[in-house]
Amino acid sequence: MLPPQQPAETLRTVVIDPGHGGGDTGARGPSGVEEKDVVMDFARVVGDSLRAQGFTVVMTRIADVDPSLDDRATVANAQKDAIFISLHVGSVGPLGTMRTYTYLYPSAVAPADIPIAGTGAVGGPNARAQVSVPANFVPWREAQKPFLGQSRKLGDLIQLELSQKFKGSPEISWSAPVAVLRSVEAPAVAVEISSVALDPQKLQDLGGDLADAIARAVQAYKSIYPPGGQ
Amino acid sequence: MTRQMQIIVICVMAAALAGLLSLRTLHRRVRQLAPARTTEEQERREVIAPPISTPTDVTTSAQLFWISPAATDQLAPVTVQLPLSADPAQRAKQLINELIANPPTPAQRTLPPGATLLDFYLLPNGQAVADFSDELSTEMPSGILSEWLAVSSIVDTLGVNVPQISELKILVHGHEIETLSGHIDMSDFFDVRPPAPAPALPITK
Numbered sequence: 001m002l003p004p005q006q007p008a009e010t011l012r013t014v015v016i017d018p019g020h021g022g023g024d025t026g027a028r029g030p031s032g033v034e035e036k037d038v039v040m041d042f043a044r045v046v047g048d049s050l051r052a053q054g055f056t057v058v059m060t061r062i063a064d065v066d067p068s069l070d071d072r073a074t075v076a077n078a079q080k081d082a083i084f085i086s087l088h089v090g091s092v093g094p095l096g097t098m099r100t101y102t103y104l105y106p107s108a109v110a111p112a113d114i115p116i117a118g119t120g121a122v123g124g125p126n127a128r129a130q131v132s133v134p135a136n137f138v139p140w141r142e143a144q145k146p147f148l149g150q151s152r153k154l155g156d157l158i159q160l161e162l163s164q165k166f167k168g169s170p171e172i173s174w175s176a177p178v179a180v181l182r183s184v185e186a187p188a189v190a191v192e193i194s195s196v197a198l199d200p201q202k203l204q205d206l207g208g209d210l211a212d213a214i215a216r217a218v219q220a221y222k223s224i225y226p227p228g229g230q
Numbered sequence: 231m232t233r234q235m236q237i238i239v240i241c242v243m244a245a246a247l248a249g250l251l252s253l254r255t256l257h258r259r260v261r262q263l264a265p266a267r268t269t270e271e272q273e274r275r276e277v278i279a280p281p282i283s284t285p286t287d288v289t290t291s292a293q294l295f296w297i298s299p300a301a302t303d304q305l306a307p308v309t310v311q312l313p314l315s316a317d318p319a320q321r322a323k324q325l326i327n328e329l330i331a332n333p334p335t336p337a338q339r340t341l342p343p344g345a346t347l348l349d350f351y352l353l354p355n356g357q358a359v360a361d362f363s364d365e366l367s368t369e370m371p372s373g374i375l376s377e378w379l380a381v382s383s384i385v386d387t388l389g390v391n392v393p394q395i396s397e398l399k400i401l402v403h404g405h406e407i408e409t410l411s412g413h414i415d416m417s418d419f420f421d422v423r424p425p426a427p428a429p430a431l432p433i434t435k
Contacts, residue, residue: 090373
């Protein structure tokens, strides 16, 4: 259970989550490149760009270790007025493309116009009995739910910037149940690049454009960052 | 050299030659054992997951969802003629086995070839549970997109062809898994419903 977030004033902090780490290598390319290392490099350049914009940057890991998904959410939930961005490199998909994902709850509470990644289908309202909880607390596993709308706005802004830098990328964010986003009590998205099959040097070179796109999108998002969830 | 010595030398050489020959045969036999082992592995799989047929099987037109040949980040339905059971749980098993075994091309595959559907349960309220072998998780290409396409291919295929199923939980060897292969949340039931008549989203440049 989590105490509810106080109404936010202005966006100050960006929590960056380099996926995987330690024994969990993530996706592995034919050249031996591992997702955990690539996303760590990305996280550093993205962090630098955001600091240059005046944001405080908090990383869920700074070394080659593997915090649990809950540990990563805990880092985010300890911050006030923050957003959460998880970085990933996939195994498949058109090479050199970027996708931003927001969480999709299985029995969708998502607005009806949210496209579901990869399916061409859309989520729709599907009311389901909620577990009764004290009014002032948010169940840990439902922490992302009140922020879906905001995550969506953040995701769309990031994806729009990415689509201009990375040809072949979609123009809007997609919804998928990405586990690390579920318990984050803040606007939260995951960004995944395709794919580890790219030449390692080429992959690393994408970091600069990725950092630019994310920094611009976060700056734009700051202007619409609202008090309290929704 | 005495005649006796000559006979002994010839005998020794003949024995050595025979030994070499039998060594080759032995080597060949050992090599033949290797493919035999894969056959045994296949047999084991067939015992675990025999081709399912029930008395009510009727060859039916079914829509199976694999990766679209046109857009590798999306699924597309493929119409397949399959003998399908009238029993919804059996039908679901037959469809999932087909998804694993017969994608139209290797590039369209969504589920690891080594994965086996161990069992499938359907409750009267429409909740279903699919229990897979470890390979579903261990051989799955890691990534948000690859894992979500894998789950969606099962969910969409069942949604179109087995209307009795409303929700699906995916287990590995009877246990809940946190993620499929590091990304997609597997701790909940997935909604199963016929996909809405295809909106042209997501937009790709």
